[in-house]
Amino acid sequence: MPTRRYGTGLAVAALAAGLGLAAPAMAQVKIAFIDPLSGAMAPIGEHGVKHFQYMIDKINAKGGVNGQKMELITFDNKLSPQETVIAAQKAIDAGARILTLGNGSGAAAAMIDFVNKHNDRNPGKEVVYLNYAAVDPAFTNDKCSYWHFRWDAHSDIKMQALTSYMKGKPGIKKVYLINQDYSFGHAVRKAANEMVKAKRPDVQIVGDELHPLAKITDFAPYVAKIKASGADSVITGNWGSDIALLLKAAADANLQVDWYTYYAGGAGGPTAIKQTGLKDRVFQITEGHANVNTPENHAWEQDFRKKSAGQGWWYPRVRNEMEMLAKAMNEAKSNNPKVFAEKLRGMKYKLIYGTEAYMRAEDHQFFQDMYISNLTPLAGDMKFDEENTGWGWRTAAKIPMGNTDVPTTCKMAKPS
Amino acid sequence: MLELVIFSTLNGVLYGMLLFLLASGLTLIFSMMGVLNFAHASFYMLGAYFGFQLSQWLNFWTALIVAPVLVGLIGAGVERWGLRTVHKWGHVAELLFTFGLAFVIEELVQMVWGKLPVDYRVPPLLDFPAFELFGTTYPAFRMFMLLISVAIFLVLLMVLTRSRIGLIIQAALSHPNMVAMLGHNVPKVFMLVFGCGCGLAAIAGVIAGPALVTQPSMAHVLGPILFVVVVFGGLGSLPGAFIASLLIGLIQTFAIAINYSLGDALASLGMARPLQGVLSDLWQVTVAQIGPVVPYLMLVLILVFRPTGLMGTRES
Amino acid sequence: MAITTMTKPASLPLDLAKRYGIWILAAAVMIVLPKIFTSGAALTTMCLMGIMIVFSLSYNMLLGQTGMLSFGHAVYYGLGGFLAVHAMNTIAADRLPIPLPLLPLAGGAMGLLFGIIFGAVSTRRAGTVFAMISLGLGELIASLSLILRGFFGGEEGITANRTKMLTLFGVRFGPQIEVYYLIAAWCFVCIIAMFAFTRTPLGRMCNAVRENPERAEFVGYSTQMVRFIAFCIAGFFAGIAGGLAAINFELMNAVNISGAQSGVVLLMAYIGGVGHFFGPIMGAVLVTLLQVMLSDITGAWMLYFGLIFIMMVMFAPGGMAGLIMLHLPLWQRGTLLRVLPHYAVMAVPCAMGLAGLVLLIEAAHHQLVKAASDGPAMKLAGFAFASNAAPPWIVAAALLGAGLWLGRRWAPRLTAAFAEAAR
Incomplete structure (x- = not known):
């Protein structure tokens, strides 16, 4: 299945391929990023890709999760709920069990519904949906799902x-x-x-x-x-x-x-x-911005801007999401969503701004300053x-x- | 309340005139050639982007002249090497050609200028409030837009009624075959009309770009409404298109200003609003929300009761 | 479809095979396909194709058969789908004894109902007036779909769960493969039904109304009535397609009813070829494939999408079916083999031109869109190069130029060979 890889991703993939020749091939943990990558909302989706690639590079530099490297695969859902379902299917086919999607409450609702049904119908092949930007309150209220975690504050x-x-x-x-x-x-x-x-x-x-x-x-x-x-x-x-x-x-x-x-x-x-x-x-x-005054935040922003042609780190929540994901996977010693999801629930996490935040277990909603x-x-x-x-x-x-x-x-x- | 009426009228007339700039070209193309040009709004977008680029390199005033000419040439080229080939396959083929063209133009614009809105500014010469009424200012640039569109309407009217080519075009509107028989080069007239129509759309783009936002989705938003204007006004009727543009501009603007729902109307008659059933939403909807739907309702109604449109003389 | 005239039958089985062979073959292909393409995404794509085949064939009843250009066919597809979703929820909630496979009928009924209502308004005239009324109705319903939240569910739409319905013979329709066979069965039945319709007197009358409405009136038929009936039947099948979509996605939202969906079905029918019954089937398959796959392969997919359609409209006005049928006389004469070498020769400049164009677009796309943030290094079909260096551009221009030049030079020979073979 051909997928689009972005910039550094390409370099990393090439590097990984090079290393792969020397070392025994390592299985990859695939993270599927599904968002609009064409049309009017594409700038938002494409900048999201850079956030995730940056995080994955960082996590891999520290040794990845459970000894495996993470890999980002991206899919364009054209902001349509039905294309989202197709994209999710393609992602699962490509071996991803961690799906992340942000923009559009229509697409996000379709995703929650899809993941619920998929996990119900395919026991042993569970996938998890990490939501970094869809803020309809219903997703952690009436429509809440065990397989959905949200890092953005809902509306x-x-x-x-x-x-x-x-x-x-x-x-x-x-x-x-x-x-x-x-x-x-x-x-x-x-x-x-x-x-x-x-x-x-x-x-x-x-x-x-x-x-x-x-x-x-x-x-x-x-x-x-x-x-x-x-x-x-x-x-x-x-x-x-x-x-x-x-x-x-x-x-x-x-x-x-x-x-x-x-x-x-x-x-x-x-x-x-x-x-x-x-x-x-x-x-x-x-939940934060470039000029929140901590040295860590400044350093982070500076480094990211250098790598993304001056564009800022829009989504502090992507950092929270990916670091907590890696932590949960390492703590659970498993890359199986069914196992590590349990660790994510109620997880406490120290933000880059110095204060504490947590993932509420009752509804899988992240709370932060x-x-x-x-x-x-x-x-x-x-x-x-x-x-x-x-x-x-x-x-x-x-x-x-x-x-x-x-x-x-x-x-x-x-x-x- | 009075200020709301005055500003809504101004805004409505302005929006209507902008629609007319686009619709005038489209109505000529549609009535003469029978081409449902789905890419017409794309030429409007091209006008805005060319205007932006040229006003960066040179200045706004040069852009106002040069951008429409460029877009007009592109339009003529599209007619000459694209549409004319497709013409023999019939109207559906022509329509699909423009369909594909709209895709291509949008993607090319996105590639060259990016997907974000560009920083297309009002020229400094016109960047001041024209007047102030009840504490609300009205920008001079909007007055300028109004002026330009009225001027173009007048010029267009003059050309069509007074000049020789105008008379040929008018004749071709109502009796295309007859004009060809009289020995006029109808393909050439088509190319001219198509080019000029695109140029007119581009003028609208150049002057609307700074006031609204210049972005790749600007063509999408205007596309279908143009057909409403053309068909509502009546095929081949420039005055019809003019009236339809103003009407739709005013209706859409005033609909926004009114906060009143069907349920309120029932309540004022002393009836309870129905809260059950799938249609219960209908009673909550305000006139403002209905605003964008009204033009299409008008289109359907006029075609059902008067298939020639408001001032048209023929159906197709 | 190939129509076999009743000549003296050599033997009964052979005759049956000749007459129904194409259908048996189609059924066999539908059954075997998921055994070949086993991945989940392929299955999803094939389900989508099945739905779109029904939808585009129903559209072709209007455009191809009766000559009515509609810009609002998605209304019936969408309304059928929405009703099916609501029906699924109601049936599941009230535990009604209705199995899932019958659900598309509910969608069809909805499509038929609105076909009757809107058809009564819009089919009184043909041509541009009809086209414009359909555009107005389409936009009207699309706008309403965002206002009437109770029925349409706003942007998010309405969801349902197909497995919560009555199970027949232990089939829950949970796995996609079961849904595939359901869609394939419906698709097969609908294709046969729609093909049969073209053979009925009414179906023939539709063609007459398309070709010459005046004469059709003289024969004693009301053209308005014929248009109306064709419109209603097309609405019915569009509703069935919508019902199938509802089962497949378990979700219906405003996009399904929008003008964009109406545009897509028009493209499918036209690209496939409106002049032949099987045209829209090919169009549905190709366009679905492009929609699902193209955006994964390239960032500039909209550009390719647009270009493909422009090319098709300019050079193959009869659509894919038209291209194939062009060769039918040659096949019948047995002279097809004579032109094949010429095609092989022509394939060279075509491939060169295509490669040049793709390289040009991809390099431009990379340079303009991605180079600013990701650097100029890019990869295409295994070759790595920099989009800001001259070589790829020179290669692209050379390929494109050479392709065009050679193509123009050699085209007359192909045309001559074709004419020779067809004579």
Whole structure:
């Protein structure tokens, strides 16, 4: 089965092949990365590949897992749930038992469903799905699965952190919600409505907008509506072109509000923010960023940027995921998902930022400190900018893990 | 409320005019040659990218002239060496040709300029607020876009009604065979129309690029709506396309401004909203969410009740 | 399909073999295929092919047979699929005594129902008006699918579990191989049914409506009625394909009902060849294969996809089936062997041109997309080179140029040989 290998991966593979001649051939632990690698979302998928390749190189440099090397194989799911199922099948065929996928809650839901059924129907050949970016809360609530682990904070956790931060901002009086009209946007909207009301009963929600996903070319009409509502802050889960276009239209109309976003930092986001001059007004909520001030983090960022043509380490969660995976496999002394999944449940892990985090056993959701940061011209101890704009993320607040502890409705069925 | 109405009208007219720039070329191509040009929006995208590249190398004003000419030449080339060969295999073949072309153009654009939006900026000369109303500014560049599209509409009207080639094109619209019999070089007229149509789309691209976002998916988003404009307005009718563009622009913009659902309407009539069944969602949907659906509904309805379209005189 | 005229039968078994041989062969191929391609991915791909064969054949009832160009055929496929998924869930929840193999019928019924509703609106006119109404309806339903979450499940869609249904003879349809045989059986039945339809008087009338609607009216048939019936039947089979897809993926979502899906089925039918019954079958197989495999082989798969279609449309307007049928007269005359050497000769410039083009695209793709982050070193078909150095570009240009030049030079000889053999 021909698969695409990327850059360093190629070099590593060549090297491994060279070594393979000398030493007895070593079995590889295959990690299948399934994400959009073509189409509009491809930049996000391709940058994800670099993250995983970087992690695998690091793990292999330390001797791999259980004496075996890890190998990354990549598949393009074109962001479609059904292509995801096909890609997963191809990955399993190629010998992968660890699947990872991030983007698109539709694709992720299909993946969870596929993995559940596959493991049910193929006892002894279990696979595990490591989720690094799909944040629909349902995946660790109603749809939770023993075979699914999530390292990104789901949208309710992020909203919990965001509203904790807003609690300390008396200047916020009127909030406007604008989200994409699909499951993730709905989740953000629902959480925002509930949590803002609970934490700041005095704040008025002056608008609650849903717009079609990735179809709007001109957000000016929406911005006119926000303006007319008299809002001082906007909460949005928009990503991709939907956030860039929204910010651009807002700058054109001279809309003076604070933006509380989930994904302003995504591909193209910082460029749009810089271009529209929204200094200090765009916030994002993440599990970390380039300018979190620890020497380890700086060293990590520097090394990665050197290897990826200056692009930043977007996903601290990929580091968490892969290091915990390697740890679980080594501790379980097995590369069999059925065995090492047990080790992942409830595993405690020390983040690069110095604090502790853990994988909750009840729902397989990772809990960690959250960071609210805003994009601003580099100053003081900020070391890294984004997309060569000269602007970087600066921590506005750190929300400790305890404040984001949302309950779960998950009733996990353990496989026999 | 008044400000919302004023700005929605402005935005709606602007969006409508942008649609018209694209649809004017498409309606000529479609009505004369019968080609459902699925790649038309791709030429709009090419215009935006060429505009971006040329304004990086030279400046925006040169780009505004040169980019449409380049795209027009490419369009003429596509007609001459592609479509003309395919023409003898019928309309479905032509359509599929443009289908494939749209794929190729999108992938080439992605290869050359990347998959992320490019930093295509408003020229400094026009980078100021044109006016301020109730605290909202309206960018000068948008006024400029409006001006350009109105100007092109007028020029197009003049050319079609006053010039000789315009008369031939008009004749070819309604009686293509007759025009050929009269000894005009119809393939040449086709090539000219196709090239000019692509050029017009490219002008729309050059001026829309900085105001909206220049990215590889920009063609996708506009594609099907153009057919709605052309068919709704009526085949072969430029005024029809003009009215349809404005109508769809205004409807889509105003739909966004209204927060009202069918359930609200029922509630105001004193009826409870049905909460059960698979269709229960229908009552919760607001007019704003319905907005993008409306054009297609209009398309189906007009074709069912008036197959010639709003101002058209023939069906195919 | 090869139609055998009833000549004097030499013996009964031989005659039967001649008449039904092609069907027996098709059934045999369907049964044996999974024994040859055993990997899970191959099985998944073959399941997809089976579904797409039914879907594209149903589409060809409109385009090829009745001359109706539709841009919204995925509506019936998608609605059929969604109903099948809901039916699966309901049957499993209420423990109804309905086995899985009958489920595609539910999808078919849904396709038929909406075929009747939308057909009544859209088939009153032919040509461009019909095409545009189908585009409008397609986009309308696709947009609605994101609004009516109860039925369509939004972006995520609706999932089901096929193994939770009544088991017949101990077959749970858990393993993919069992699903393959279910799909193959349905596919086989549908192919026969659709082929039989082309032989009915109504099927012939459809052709008449395509060729000359006025004369069809003179004969006494209402062209509108013929279009309507053909539309409904096409909707029915599209619904069956949707039901099969629902069983295969156990998942239906908005993509299945979108304009993109309608575009894909149009491509399949056309590339395969709308002029012959078996054309769409070949188209479905090829396009599915491209969709599943191409993106694994190259990053620029969309470019190849587009180029392949442009080439096909420009040089093989009859599709793959048209190309094959072009050689039928030669086969019958026994002169096919005479042109084969010429094909062999032509294969050389074709291969050169193709290799040059692929090298050009791959090198350009690497240089433009990947070189910035991964460096210029790349590999293609076992050769390692740098995309920023001159040699690969020179080689590519030379191959492409030589291929084109030789091709143009030698093409007349092939044409002459072909004409000679066909005379």
